[in-house]
Amino acid sequence: MKYNLLIKSLLGAIILTLLTMVFTEIMGSPHHMNYYLWSIPANFLVSLVLGYYIIHSTYNGFKLCANVLIVYFIIGFFNIMIEALIFNVSDRVETINSLIGGLFLTLLYSPLYVYVLGSWESQSGPISFQPRSLFGWIWKITITDLLYFVVYMIAGLTLLAVYPELIDFYEDKVPAFDLIFKTQLFRGLVFAGIALLVLRTTDLPPLKAALLIGAIFSVLGGIAPLIPPNELMPPNIRLAHSFEVGISNFVYGIIAGYLLKQKIVEEVTPSSVSNGEQYSTDAL
Numbered sequence: 637m638k639y640n641l642l643i644k645s646l647l648g649a650i651i652l653t654l655l656t657m658v659f660t661e662i663m664g665s666p667h668h669m670n671y672y673l674w675s676i677p678a679n680f681l682v683s684l685v686l687g688y689y690i691i692h693s694t695y696n697g698f699k700l701c702a703n704v705l706i707v708y709f710i711i712g713f714f715n716i717m718i719e720a721l722i723f724n725v726s727d728r729v730e731t732i733n734s735l736i737g738g739l740f741l742t743l744l745y746s747p748l749y750v751y752v753l754g755s756w757e758s759q760s761g762p763i764s765f766q767p768r769s770l771f772g773w774i775w776k777i778t779i780t781d782l783l784y785f786v787v788y789m790i791a792g793l794t795l796l797a798v799y800p801e802l803i804d805f806y807e808d809k810v811p812a813f814d815l816i817f818k819t820q821l822f823r824g825l826v827f828a829g830i831a832l833l834v835l836r837t838t839d840l841p842p843l844k845a846a847l848l849i850g851a852i853f854s855v856l857g858g859i860a861p862l863i864p865p866n867e868l869m870p871p872n873i874r875l876a877h878s879f880e881v882g883i884s885n886f887v888y889g890i891i892a893g894y895l896l897k898q899k900i901v902e903e904v905t906p907s908s909v910s911n912g913e914q915y916s917t918d919a920l
Contacts, residue, residue, distance in 0.1 A: 641687050648683030648749045649676050652741065659740050663733070671864050678863035682712065683749065685855045689848060690755050692838045694763055697756050703837055704746040711830055712856040713738030715823050722819050724809040725868050765836065765898040777828050780892050784824030785817065791884035799876045805869075827853060831892040846893030854886035 653675045660666045686704055693700050717734050720726040726734065750756065768776075796802055810816075831849045838845055858881030862874040869877070 641684070641691065644752050645680055645683040645687050647752055648687065648745075649679035651748055651752070652679040652683065652745050655741050655744055656737075659737055663737070665733075667864075671866070674864040678860040681855045681860045681863075682708070685848075685851045686749065687753055689834065689838065689852070690750060690753050692840050692848075693755065694839050695837055698747075700755060701747045701750050703833060704750060705742045706833065707830055707852060708746065708856060709738055709742040710826060711852060712861065713742070715826050715857060716861055718819060718823060720868065722811050722815055723806065724811070730868075763836070763839065764901045766901055768898060776895055777825070780828045780831070780895050781821055781824035783891060783895075784827055784888055785820045787884050787888045788820050791880050795876060795880040801872065802876060805873050827888070828892060828896065831889065831896050835893065835897055842894065842897050845897065846890045849893040850886040850889030853889035853892075854882045858882045858885050 653672055656675060657666070657672055686708060689707065690700065690704060693703065695703060713735055717726065717731045717738075721728070721731045830852070834849050834852065835845055838848070840848060859878050862869070862878040862881075865871065866874075
């Protein structure tokens with residue numbers, strides 16, 4: 637299974653790279669060949685993480701494709717470009733073009749990759765979870781949201797301390813603190829929503845589900861987009877941010893997975909009903 641996933645992740649990387657080439661040609665803004673070459677390892681990481689999610693998903697067919705599209709587009713494009721926009725790394729036109737390109741890629745890539753992995757009809761179906769009170773949802777999501785801002789600030793300040801060259805790059809780009817705070821609270825809610833989606837659509841035990849969420853946030857939301865060269869960031873800034881975001885998003889994703897996990901209601905068999913038994917277990 638592991639070897640098979642690696643091979644299919646490589647195929648997924650090639651598909652995603654070819655789709656990128658086609659889209660940039662259609663838009664009349666093709667990249668240098670060096671960009672596409674670096675995109676292959678980046679897209680391999682994306683395909684590996686999404687592939688693990690797909691093979692452990694309890695959904696199949698178009699519902700699974702929709703879930704993959706949501707996870708990839710929201711974490712790999714939407715949440716990133718919000719950050720780039722407020723820090724003046726990209727302008728509105730570049731942001732809109734990136735989001736359009738990301739939507740195009742994810743719309744085509746998601747069903748193709750689900751098909752490559754043979755996951756159209758092989759999943760087990762949705763899992764039932766124990767209900768959680770409104771207050772329970774509110775405090776867990778609020779803590780998860782605020783936690784992202786804390787992790788974000790610690791990671792950013794730590795990077796500035798160990799790599800002061802960032803100050804020169806962001807000298808005239810840093811927005812007001814209140815805008816940073818509001819934006820990161822919004823992004824934290826987005827991360828929490830994706831964490832819930834992953835938790836409620838996979839059959840993984842709590843630790844593995846939390847690790848998968850951390851990998852999704854880290855790879856799709858940080859490492860992979862920073863591998864190919866681009867005009868927005870020089871190589872040294874991309875490398876520094878890849879360590880910063882890769883580590884902080886991974887840690888945050890693990891914590892978010894544990895905070896938001898729910899207990900599963902096991903299927904009640906006739907024998908257990910006759911014995912008056914009903915079981916629940918932590919989210920698998």
